Amino acid sequence: MKITDILRAEHSVFHNLFDHIEATVPMLKSLADVKAVAVLIDKVMAPHSHTEDELFIDPLEHCFDQIGQKETFHYEHEQIEETLVKVGRARTLKDAKKLLLAVIAASRKHFEKEERIVFPMAENILKAKTLTDLGDKWMKRRKSR
Ligand SMILES: [Fe+2]
Ligand SMILES: [Fe+2]
Structure with missing residues (x-):
């Protein structure tokens, strides 16, 4: 399986998780519960983002440059991770919810951009074999955990 297809599949899981969180977070009554969601x-998104960083930043650098997205x-x-840390430091329930819902909206936008621009670019530039080799590597890493 191509690594880009694996990442797309992960996005769809995150979208489902976000739907659930957006529907339930407004009802939460405790600050600790909102922080636990963050x-x-x-925990689920960091490995995904790190895989993308490892995979795409170097090989696609010149392309990002060309489209002004470097x-x-x-x-x-980083912004997503930092905002999640800020939720953990929030003092009020209202602030924590606001930050959490903002980071979810930002993540959805970020995914949309990857799906529209970054993944197709990776598929154009990297060889099909490289993409499946990276996919195999990802699978092995999952199994060894
Ligand atoms: Fe990403
Ligand atoms: Fe992604």
């Missing part, structure tokens, strides 16, 4: 999002790709991953 930790959960970080800084934004990695920067958005």
Whole structure:
């Protein structure tokens, strides 16, 4: 399986998770519960973002450059992680919810951009064999955990 297809499949799982979180977070009554949701999002998304960073930043650098996206790709991953940390530091329930819902909206936008621009670009530039080799590597890493 191509690594880009694996990443797309992960996006669809995250979208389902986000739908659920957006529907339930407004009802949460405790700050600790909102923070726990932020930790959960970080745990599931960080390995995904790190895989993308490892995979795409170097080989696709010149392409990102051409479309003026060189800084934004990695920067958005950092922004998402930092905002999740901020949820953990929030003092009020209202602030925590606001930050959490904002980071979910930002993540959806980020995914949309990857699906529309980054993954097709990777599929154009990297050889089909490279994409499936990376996919195999990803599968092995999962199994060895
Ligand atoms: Fe990403
Ligand atoms: Fe992604």
